[in-house]
Amino acid sequence: MRQSFDETTDRSFGSRHVPLIRQAMARQGLDGFLVPHEDEHQNEYLPAANDRLAWATGFTGSAGAAVILKDKAAVFVDGRYTLQVRDQVDAGLFEIRDLVEGGVPAYLETAAGRGAKIGYDPRLHSPDALTHLKAAVAKAGAELTPVNDNPLDEAWGQARPAQPAAPVVPQPLEFSGEDSNAKRARVGAAVGQRGADATVLTAPSSIAWLFNVRGGDVIRSPLPIGQAILAKDGTARLFLDPAKVTQDLPAWLGNQVTLETPADLPGALADLKGQRVVVDPALSSAWYFKALEDAGATVIRADDPCALPRACKNDVEIAGTRRAHIRDGAALTRFLHWVATAGQANPPDEIEAVSKLEAFREATGALKDLSFDTIAGAASNGAIVHYRPTQRLNKRTEQGSLLLVDSGAQYQDGTTDVTRTVAIGEPNPEMRQRFTLVLKGHLALAAIRFPAGTTGSAIDVLARHALWMHGLDYDHGTGHGVGSYLGVHEGPQRIAKAPNTVALRPGMILSNEPGYYKEGGYGIRIENLQVITPAAQIAGGERPMLGFETLTLAPIDRRLIDRDLLSPAERAQLDAYHARVAAEIGPLVEPDVRAWLADVTGPI
Numbered sequence: 001m002r003q004s005f006d007e008t009t010d011r012s013f014g015s016r017h018v019p020l021i022r023q024a025m026a027r028q029g030l031d032g033f034l035v036p037h038e039d040e041h042q043n044e045y046l047p048a049a050n051d052r053l054a055w056a057t058g059f060t061g062s063a064g065a066a067v068i069l070k071d072k073a074a075v076f077v078d079g080r081y082t083l084q085v086r087d088q089v090d091a092g093l094f095e096i097r098d099l100v101e102g103g104v105p106a107y108l109e110t111a112a113g114r115g116a117k118i119g120y121d122p123r124l125h126s127p128d129a130l131t132h133l134k135a136a137v138a139k140a141g142a143e144l145t146p147v148n149d150n151p152l153d154e155a156w157g158q159a160r161p162a163q164p165a166a167p168v169v170p171q172p173l174e175f176s177g178e179d180s181n182a183k184r185a186r187v188g189a190a191v192g193q194r195g196a197d198a199t200v201l202t203a204p205s206s207i208a209w210l211f212n213v214r215g216g217d218v219i220r221s222p223l224p225i226g227q228a229i230l231a232k233d234g235t236a237r238l239f240l241d242p243a244k245v246t247q248d249l250p251a252w253l254g255n256q257v258t259l260e261t262p263a264d265l266p267g268a269l270a271d272l273k274g275q276r277v278v279v280d281p282a283l284s285s286a287w288y289f290k291a292l293e294d295a296g297a298t299v300i301r302a303d304d305p306c307a308l309p310r311a312c313k314n315d316v317e318i319a320g321t322r323r324a325h326i327r328d329g330a331a332l333t334r335f336l337h338w339v340a341t342a343g344q345a346n347p348p349d350e351i352e353a354v355s356k357l358e359a360f361r362e363a364t365g366a367l368k369d370l371s372f373d374t375i376a377g378a379a380s381n382g383a384i385v386h387y388r389p390t391q392r393l394n395k396r397t398e399q400g401s402l403l404l405v406d407s408g409a410q411y412q413d414g415t416t417d418v419t420r421t422v423a424i425g426e427p428n429p430e431m432r433q434r435f436t437l438v439l440k441g442h443l444a445l446a447a448i449r450f451p452a453g454t455t456g457s458a459i460d461v462l463a464r465h466a467l468w469m470h471g472l473d474y475d476h477g478t479g480h481g482v483g484s485y486l487g488v489h490e491g492p493q494r495i496a497k498a499p500n501t502v503a504l505r506p507g508m509i510l511s512n513e514p515g516y517y518k519e520g521g522y523g524i525r526i527e528n529l530q531v532i533t534p535a536a537q538i539a540g541g542e543r544p545m546l547g548f549e550t551l552t553l554a555p556i557d558r559r560l561i562d563r564d565l566l567s568p569a570e571r572a573q574l575d576a577y578h579a580r581v582a583a584e585i586g587p588l589v590e591p592d593v594r595a596w597l598a599d600v601t602g603p604i
Contacts, residue, residue: 308505
């Protein structure tokens with residue numbers, strides 16, 4: 001469970017591994033090979049055995065890609081990882097390019113030679129992504145060629161870690177709130193309403209939610225890797241490695257679920273001949289589409305039918321996440337007290353801060369895992385949005401600096417994700433101004449009421465308005481969905497500038513996390529999780545409005561707030577939040593922490 005602070009890769013990975021990949025490519029007659037970050041299940045956090053991009057290049061970020069040609073190579077990352085990729089990847093071997101602006105297709109248009117055979121593993125690419133890649137390769141006069149045997153896997157050989165085989169265990173009704181039979185009947189009926197006979201599910205979060213099970217195959221997420229075929233009548237075939245199947249699992253699943261092995265999956269797909277089958281092109285690889293088409297099934301491209309019902313938490317799940325956030329808030333408050341007292345006298349380094357926070361969470365006795373590796377950025381490291389401290393990069397906090405800590409936990413009753421930025425010593429006026437502008441956006445998004453049908457992209461501006469008015473902004477989304485003892489990043493809902501067609505609905509949990517980042521200086525982010533509440537009438541209003549209930553409970557550093565920049569309504573809103581923190585967290589912490597909490601949550 002403990003977070004590792006060692007480098008998992010180094011810059012020599014490419015020089016050692018790329019020649020092996022090229023040798024394997026040559027044996028298959030390939031002139032190039034595509035290496036996406038995604039694995040067979042489109043996981044964000046990958047099992048070690050599936051982290052092919054890291055093994056090939058040394059880059060360990062959660063989004064990226066590489067192209068390895070006979071005589072050159074390139075690695076692609078987005079703006080979050082510009083500094084990290086240069087630290088981890090040998091720039092003499094890999095050209096470093098932007099993943100978003102043109103990305104892999106633009107590179108292939110000019111880099112793939114005429115007549116070249118560029119290989120790809122169809123298990124790792126979505127059909128939509130392949131459409132763009134094929135068009136780019138065709139412009140270059142080259143050919144995109146599927147492979148049965150991945151040359152990177154061949155090069156990795158016996159050094160490749162074993163596939164995870166964590167036990168798959170029940171998630172009891174006291175936490176799930178709806179039994180699997182009811183879920184399968186509900187989702188199966190929705191599949192039938194789409195004019196389909198069945199759906200193929202490959203996303204681990206959908207498998208976990210639909211069958212009320214949890215696993216441990218994916219780091220920081222209690223997810224089992226597997227596949228399922230759900231028929232419109234609610235019966236299902238579930239494909240799991242037998243090593244994961246616990247003694248109690250078959251009885252838990254019931255007689256409407258047939259347990260099978262991954263080796264049985266190709267035959268099961270062939271059994272769908274003549275049927276209409278829903279598959280999500282964003283979550284399932286091209287391999288599934290081809291297998292179904294070869295079997296004579298009609299593929300219906302549509303969203304994973306589990307995604308929306310999974311996102312809309314039921315009353316039991318919401319009650320569970322409230323408990324989890326109170327428990328987690330007490331642990332975080334103990335940590336913030338430590339930073340404010342011992343940490344001011346002897347400023348901690350980033351690793352000390354991360355370890356201390358995890359120890360407070362472990363002391364709850366309920367921690368299952370972190371929900372992601374803790375981000376702790378001191379001073380200039382705080383300006384790196386997805387920074388993770390390592391032994392080599394570890395920085396000590398200093399007087400007059402900021403410490404940004406973004407962390408979360410997995411409890412059986414809920415998943416948490418929270419960011420607090422705190423001052424070490426006395427902050428300067430610019431830090432206080434920028435922090436307050438971020439706070440104004442955070443408060444605006446927490447307070448908004450909105451009609452049914454509103455999307456996250458329609459309210460994103462609320463979090464940015466105060467920053468924009470001062471010529472400032474941040475380059476990440478404002479809010480992501482969060483699961484119920486599932487992934488800390490969950491769709492289909494989100495709050496961001498990018499267009500999103502998914503309406504916000506009651507029961508969805510989203511983060512509220514505006515920020516500001518001064519390169520080379522400091523980073524600021526304030527993040528709470530909030531759940532969408534049912535529509536209610538506003539006095540004098542004409543339409544019922546949805547709203548947000550804040551789940552996260554922990555003090556916000558008032559030393560960083562410029563009171564004069566807040567309106568009376570904003571000051572009242574912050575005071576009400578802090579009063580709630582004191583009332584709900586105070587009784588759970590030790591007397592000295594409680595006294596400190598009462599002081600830092602007083603009226604501003």
